Amino acid sequence: MMKLYATLLTTALLPISVMAQLINANFEQGLLGWISPCAEQATLSTDAPPNGGQYSLQIRARTGGEGSCIEPDGDPSFLTNFAYQLLPMAVAGDQITFTATTKLLVDVPDAFGHGIRCDFLAVLADGSMTQLTNMMTNLGIHTTWQSSTIPYTVPVLPAGATLAVALSGYFMTNGQGYALFDNLVTSITGSGAVLNAQVWLEGPYAAAQGLMRDDLRAAGYIPSTDPYPNNPIAGSIAPGALSVTGPNAIVDWLRIELRHTLSTTGWQIRVNGLLQRDGDIVALDGVSPVSFPVKAGNYQLVVRHRNHLTIMTEQAVSISSTSPLVDLRSTSTALNVRPAPFNDLPARVVGNQQFMWQGNTNTDLEVAYTGVLNDRDGILGAVGGSVPTNTITGYHFTDVNMDGVVKYIGPNNDRDPLLRDHWWLGAHGGATGAGAVLEERVKSQVTSHKTQVTSHKAQ
Ligand SMILES: [Ca+2]
Ligand SMILES: [Ca+2]
Ligand SMILES: [Ca+2]
Ligand SMILES: [Ca+2]
Numbered sequence: 370m371m372k373l374y375a376t377l378l379t380t381a382l383l384p385i386s387v388m389a390q391l392i393n394a395n396f397e398q399g400l401l402g403w404i405s406p407c408a409e410q411a412t413l414s415t416d417a418p419p420n421g422g423q424y425s426l427q428i429r430a431r432t433g434g435e436g437s438c439i440e441p442d443g444d445p446s447f448l449t450n451f452a453y454q455l456l457p458m459a460v461a462g463d464q465i466t467f468t469a470t471t472k473l474l475v476d477v478p479d480a481f482g483h484g485i486r487c488d489f490l491a492v493l494a495d496g497s498m499t500q501l502t503n504m505m506t507n508l509g510i511h512t513t514w515q516s517s518t519i520p521y522t523v524p525v526l527p528a529g530a531t532l533a534v535a536l537s538g539y540f541m542t543n544g545q546g547y548a549l550f551d552n553l554v555t556s557i558t559g560s561g562a563v564l565n566a567q568v569w570l571e572g573p574y575a576a577a578q579g580l581m582r583d584d585l586r587a588a589g590y591i592p593s594t595d596p597y598p599n600n601p602i603a604g605s606i607a608p609g610a611l612s613v614t615g616p617n618a619i620v621d622w623l624r625i626e627l628r629h630t631l632s633t634t635g636w637q638i639r640v641n642g643l644l645q646r647d648g649d650i651v652a653l654d655g656v657s658p659v660s661f662p663v664k665a666g667n668y669q670l671v672v673r674h675r676n677h678l679t680i681m682t683e684q685a686v687s688i689s690s691t692s693p694l695v696d697l698r699s700t701s702t703a704l705n706v707r708p709a710p711f712n713d714l715p716a717r718v719v720g721n722q723q724f725m726w727q728g729n730t731n732t733d734l735e736v737a738y739t740g741v742l743n744d745r746d747g748i749l750g751a752v753g754g755s756v757p758t759n760t761i762t763g764y765h766f767t768d769v770n771m772d773g774v775v776k777y778i779g780p781n782n783d784r785d786p787l788l789r790d791h792w793w794l795g796a797h798g799g800a801t802g803a804g805a806v807l808e809e810r811v812k813s814q815v816t817s818h819k820t821q822v823t824s825h826k827a828q
Contacts, residue, residue, distance in 0.1 A: 394553040410450035418514035425551035430538030451537035459532040463523040468554040479544025491530040563658035567648035568697040572727035573771035580646040583618040590764040610655030616647040626671035665689035677725040681705040730767040
């Protein structure tokens with residue numbers, strides 16, 4: 370396999386700017402990932418900006434001290450009702466650029482002013498917090514949807530504290546209304562920790578070549594922006610990255626997640642990457658390693674693909690500016706499994722190679738051939754539902770073997786691989802035949818805080 374990292378790691382030692390995705394930055398998954406000390410004051414609105422999906426976050430804005438639940442210790446300002454998200458990847462000296470689409474709804478005007486704001490907090494393990502900024506109106510006072518960007522330099526935090534970004538609105542005296550937020554983007558110039566990992570997807574793998582197929586790329590079907598229907602991450606594929614052919618050609622998008630297993634708040638950082646035919650996971654330029662805005666350390670590594678089952682390493686792996694290789698293609702890299710009595714396999718195994726399970730055509734947490742919400746019916750539905758010999762082309766979740774064609778019967782169809790996997794699994798003691806269900810065991814970890822909810826959809 371061609372290894373690119375030896376040279377690229379040198380450049381990764383330089384400060385780099387990475388898109389640090391906030392969890393659920395567009396509020397399409399409710400308040401997942403967001404914490405509000407006054408939960409009844411931070412709710413969803415169906416008033417969303419253009420390209421903002423169905424929902425935005427609305428926060429009741431009133432005068433400080435009136436109708437608010439909490440004010441951070443040492444608060445010199447008017448921060449009242451707010452919702453915040455932890456940014457555990459941020460360290461002192463990091464430059465943060467925060468962008469939000471916002472607007473202010475004024476129910477009762479206030480002659481002395483009002484505004485929409487973003488502040489930074491230091492949150493201690495016991496939940497107590499200190500307000501680090503007093504950035505009144507830094508996101509504007511507009512009453513129509515507008516985008517605003519603010520810079521922030523992370524200071525030295527109190528021992529044990531984690532940085533958080535807090536959203537709020539305020540009125541100076543007796544006015545009231547709502548501040549609305551959507552489509553948040555955070556960029557952090559961080560420590561340059563990079564991923565050095567390789568993985569196989571079962572669907573496009575071509576055993577004869579020992580490589581994954583790049584039919585989607587060759588046909589021009591790979592979208593330039595995040596293909597996930599929910600909670601997309603900002604960023605697009607660099608020009609030219611999809612022109613490369615050979616073992617380093619791009620197969621598809623991947624979503625990479627690091628989990629800090631020592632944290633009691635269950636945070637995770639998610640970034641997008643691309644997959645090369647030989648299994649290398651690379652950044653959106655198609656060649657560089659994927660970068661994370663995290664401190665060097667040991668993390669659980671999670672790899673997601675839009676129509677394969679998610680995998681997670683059993684052991685925490687070392688992530689730094691010179692990360693050692695994590696070869697997820699090899700059975701020597703143990704994957705997380707559910708505890709007994711389950712005996713299913715987290716990946717398809719062939720010899721000493723392992724492959725992320727193919728065939729999750731409906732973006733849930735399992736691959737099923739029969740039964741309610743199975744993954745086979747979607748293939749038939751995609752070709753019209755009534756004439757099984759129909760085919761469609763393009764970039765579809767129902768294209769199990771990722772050859773650019775959705776096909777239900779005939780040579781190279783997308784249904785047979787599902788059945789093969791289920792019978793194979795039955796023969797290996799994990800489940801039984803066509804009725805077996807392959808379950809994804811890597812669930813969202815963002816469940817520990819009382820105001821957070823678990824999504825039932827793959828993210
Ligand atoms: Ca939204
Ligand atoms: Ca490669
Ligand atoms: Ca499924
Ligand atoms: Ca296909």
